[in-house]
Ligand SMILES: *[C@@H]1O[C@H](CO)[C@@H](O)[C@H](O)[C@H]1NC(C)=O
């Protein structure tokens with residue numbers, strides 16, 4: 205049988221009695237005496253079924269998770285904001301961070317449906333035995349806490365979970381493969397943790413809308429099936445991924461809006477298939493080891509507003525079709541080895557949209573030294589399938605008259621906010 209331990213019952217009585225204090229100030233002392241009496245009474249009669257008298261739960265489902273929450277509370281080693289002081293008594297729906305709702309399988313029942321610990325700064329050695337034991341949980345947001353350990357495989361038993369935000373914690377170990385068995389999950393945010401190892405290909409088969417994996421220690425190559433993802437937002441930045449950008453990325457053309465690959469160790473040439481991403485508004489693969497020319501197919505990224513490939517080893521001409529993109533607000537190609545820009549690109553430089561500082565372009569200010577450029581080009585470089593770099597896989601509508609250059613600064617982009625530790629993306 206369910207029976208909470210002793211101190212909790214007392215806390216709930218205190219909570220109950222607090223309400224009556226302002227009205228009956230005179231009775232305060234009396235109540236205290238009563239409480240003390242109760243303590244003595246109860247501590248001497250452990251076998252009595254005290255729960256129904258003292259803890260009145262709104263619903264059986266809340267009674268069932270009460271001890272789970274209290275057990276977790278006891279594992280918390282730091283609570284600088286004091287949120288857990290509200291985690292007392294039977295009114296779980298009033299605990300700070302907990303939200304109740306009717307579960308899908310019984311619309312008259314009341315259950316813990318959502319938890320929002322964003323910014324609470326709680327420290328606990330593990331979330332095991334907590335979130336995985338709240339069977340009706342649909343949302344768990346815990347940005348900026350100090351939760352450690354790994355994610356329990358039991359989390360796969362949460363049949364309603366669709367948002368899991370564990371960002372900016374101290375979680376470690378391999379990619380939590382239990383998450384791969386959760387068909388309801390649509391939002392997964394585990395950025396800013398200490399996860400390591402490779403990312404399993406199955407995560408790209410999951411029907412996710414958003415996948416934030418940035419700022420971990422993920423390594424090895426990106427799975428070849430990356431383009432199977434249904435995500436609109438994909439952030440893999442600030443890890444240690446190596447190898448090629450998978451050519452399959454083009455398969456995500458009807459969904460992918462924002463892609464962050466910056467600050468990894470990606471090598472090889474840019475796949476021509478990136479140009480298929482006609483929903484993309486942001487593509488950032490800056491600060492990698494990418495080489496080769498910029499494919500002309502990028503001229504098909506008709507919605508792109510921010511395109512960052514700065515700090516790579518790219519060379520050749522900046523294709524005019526790319527500079528003709530009508531929605532570009534920031535085209536960053538600085539710190540590469542480009543050698544040529546045409547008139548459209550020059551216009552973008554003038555308007556501040558295109559940054560080609562520190563390249564090898566004759567006649568432009570702030571370029572690399574002749575020595576640096578010579579050294580770079582003394583090593584023979586090539587890409588597989590070079591002919592694909594000239595293909596433009598879309599119909600370019602020729603612009604007449606002036607190029608409509610956007611002068612406003614780029615609008616707020618969701619995945620860039622994921623690059624800040626404390627930002628809640630949702
Ligand atoms: C929850 O707290 C609010 C205000 O803090 C109060 O009005 C309400 O009665 C409480 N609900 C329960 C079930 O205790």
Ligand SMILES: *[C@@H]1O[C@H](CO)[C@@H](O)[C@H](O)[C@H]1NC(C)=O
Pocket residue numbers: 263264265310311312313314
């Ligand atoms: C639905 O929940 C209510 C409230 O907890 C309960 O009384 C009822 O028995 C439940 N119905 C079913 C079909 O489980």
Ligand SMILES: *[C@@H]1O[C@H](CO)[C@@H](O)[C@H](O)[C@H]1NC(C)=O
Pocket residue numbers: 282284325326327349350
């Ligand atoms: C959380 O962990 C970080 C890094 O270990 C530490 O600097 C910080 O003080 C911790 N915060 C709390 C509230 O324990």
Ligand SMILES: *[C@@H]1O[C@H](CO)[C@@H](O)[C@H](O)[C@H]1NC(C)=O
Pocket residue numbers: 490512514534535536613614
């Ligand atoms: C353009 O993008 C680069 C690279 O991400 C960034 O450093 C720069 O601040 C951006 N410029 C503007 C005006 O937003």
Ligand SMILES: *[C@@H]1O[C@H](CO)[C@@H](O)[C@H](O)[C@H]1NC(C)=O
Pocket residue numbers: 476588589591592595
């Ligand atoms: C070369 O590129 C074309 C498209 O331009 C593609 O159809 C073909 O599969 C590519 N071949 C290799 C070996 O990458």
